[in-house]
Amino acid sequence: MEELNLRLLLRPLLKWWWLIAACTLLAGVSSGLYTLRQPRTYLSRTTIMVGSSLLEPNPNSNDLYLAGQLASAYADIVQRSTVRDATQAALGLGWLPYYTARLVPNTQLIELSVVDTDPVRAQAVAAELVNQLLQIGPGMQEGSEYQAFIADQLDQMEKGITETTAEIERVKTELTGMFSARQIQDARSQITALEAKLATLQANFANLLANSRQGAINTIHVLEPANLPTTPMSRGLKTNVAVAAALGFALAAAAAYTMYYLDNTLQNEDDIQDHLALPALGLVPKNHAAEGRAGLEGDDERAALNDAFSALRLNIQAALGGDVPKTLLVGSPAVGDGKSSVAANLALAFVEAGYRALLVDADLRRPSLHRQFNLPNQRGLTTLLLGEEHNLELLIQQPAQQRLSLLTSGPLPPNPTRLLSRKELRGVLAEMAQKFDIVLLDTPPLTATVDASILATHVEAMLLVVAAGRTQRTPTQRVVKSLRHLQVNLLGVVLNAVPVSQTVYHAGYGYAVPRAADAEGTRRGALQIQANGQAGAHTLPALQEGIKPASNPLYQALRKR
The missing domain is CATH 3.30.70.1130 (EIF_2_alpha)
Structure with a gap:
């Protein structure tokens, strides 16, 4: 717990380290130059x-x-x-x-x-x-004359005090040798008079001295x-530079903490683990080429995306002890997180691995898979749930040049929540699970309706898709809390639209690119799947033929099982 708190405390500094370093250096150098320029x-x-x-x-x-x-x-x-x-x-x-x-x-x-x-x-x-x-x-x-007069008077008084003191000592000495009572009485009277005179001189001296400058x-x-x-x-160059650098660091650190805590989005794997207490099962890199920006392009980009979804498939199987979930729901907290794109590409990843996969568009409010695959949507899931058709095979469609099976949403019902709450849903899902190795369901956003929550209680496992730097942290935390309350088997989170620099696929991804002749044929057969809600406004291609993550140790371990 202490390590977690320390990591959370230091995260803003680590995230904005370049800003802090730049501000510290700039403040120190500026202070040094300013100090050296001073006369x-x-x-x-x-x-x-x-x-x-x-x-x-x-x-x-x-x-x-x-x-x-x-x-x-x-x-x-x-x-x-x-x-x-x-x-x-x-x-x-x-x-x-x-x-x-x-x-x-x-x-x-x-x-x-x-x-x-x-x-x-x-x-x-x-x-x-x-x-x-x-x-x-x-x-x-x-005036100087006044001061001279006081000084002369002080000298005279000081002389009188000295003489009077000496006279008293002389009389006292003579008194010791006297035997006559009259002489002794006269001597004592003389001493008393002299002591009175001495006291007067000392008092006058003290008063006059107080009025003098001395x-x-x-x-x-x-x-x-x-x-x-x-x-x-000394110009204090070292001190000025140190103080300025410290102030620059403090201001930059304060700005980093302010920006971090004002940013309520989920940015990376650490955010997923710390704020949602869930593992990040996959990182899907952002498609920069589709946005007209520099980044992965062409074959390299497709290879990186293929590797990302292959790794996601392996992590799902590892989370279930090597097994494949019969029914897997792919949901997201909000619109635009890219869940439909992730569901479609993940289904293709299972197909490429040799599994019979069925992709179901269970979003009965804003279905999108039929448009992404360019297929009709006159009949589909609602047809089964309403009992208008009982033969599942007649409703399943095959996208062109793909081995994927797709069940579209069908006509939109007036009340999707009521339709999904019918008991027929459990039987339909059971039939799908019998005929396919894995059934993947694309659902509406969890914060928009309760449809996804209803479906989540009928599936074996669930994935939560969030868009890096876009999905809000607080609503997502409420979604996760609600799913746990429903005892949904939430395997983990897929972080979508991740900058290439934050993924492991931006380095060494060229090994997965086919030769020019093979790549051309593969590109002709690749399906472009537009992200639902255009999370990050990017397009995710399907997995290419012949690309296997054979170098992945987890993949090899699962193959042996």
Whole structure:
């Protein structure tokens, strides 16, 4: 079951492999050529840091979080039109090359990358983008005198803190050598005063430092200036080709599955086995010569068709353990599947094998065998069923230059279903089976009427004819289900109008063609049998004289039996 499911899954890919291969190759080659035609590009990169928390020995978590939020904002600002227009105007460019601003995750770092075909221009744009950000930041808006004043105040406060700390340590050292209570009290009072002074200095220093660029969080520092690239970036040829080929394969595979599942017809032997659970007993090649197309022609075509029906006859006998069915019904799901042509040529195949075969046109609605064999149809099967004639031999006709016996349909009754439901049918079929080795019945399509289903319950075996690429799968499945419900002995399926490339008869078929002199005589005696409903609009000739599938092992085995 798993193997069957896998085969069904892969079938669209195997059926349309040429389309998938062509699309994959075309996508890959096109991508490669497009990539090679693109100009070489260069990458200039610069890194900036928001705030100075990373420079502090003990950074505050709140400061780090705030710096990260500010970095995210700056990364967004640098890609907006204000910064782009200012950079473009500063450099005198009519356009800017492609660039990105990437915030390094979980940090306050921004990485600016500029890609351009000119390495110098790429470096200039990267540097100017950073310059525009620096001008937006608050640090650039403060005067240099103000910053110098703050720096001087910080230096003085830092000096005062150092001196006060040293003074406190000196007094504490002197305190250890004091013995007078007054001296000890004065020293402790002095230490308290000095510690208060130190606390004030430290608080003032921290406040002033927060207002300076050195300690401010909302400042921008350039960690890595824009570099001048010397080597071009990789074109990514292999990656582009691989991605394009993969996309081409995926799209082609999707198209193959779409076409496969939208196609509801039976195409080949695998479809027969998988969807109908029946063996394909025969493949009848399409007659391309009759359609005016290239293919098998002349003697080769007749030889291929002869081999196809000889193989079909052998497969029927093999399915019955080597025996020949006394009564064999040839039916099809719909009009135009070619069942009448298959029935006629199969009957001729049994005649050529030495069997007494009777071909009966049991299609009482649209009979066709009398026209194909150019015979009258004034009397036939309906004459027997209505009791107007009881002598079967008087109703059987012999086509010209053929050893085949044919019983036409006779006059069409007003209600064929009622006529076929009469008990006389069983007796008529029994009489035919007694006088002939095999009786083949051509019937109406199974989906059109119940006539074929009624006949199927009175015969020993049945063949189902479907036209490759024409017969719908779903109606055929319903037909097979109905026949199994009626317990009909359905031997298998004949796939008609198969393209020559899908048959085994297109290779090495020339061995069966007679010599020129013999072939001419054979052609004069060959009967052209037009397919019922013109399945594939092709004509199937009857079997030629003297052509035997002696090389077929199954044929030799049956001959020994």
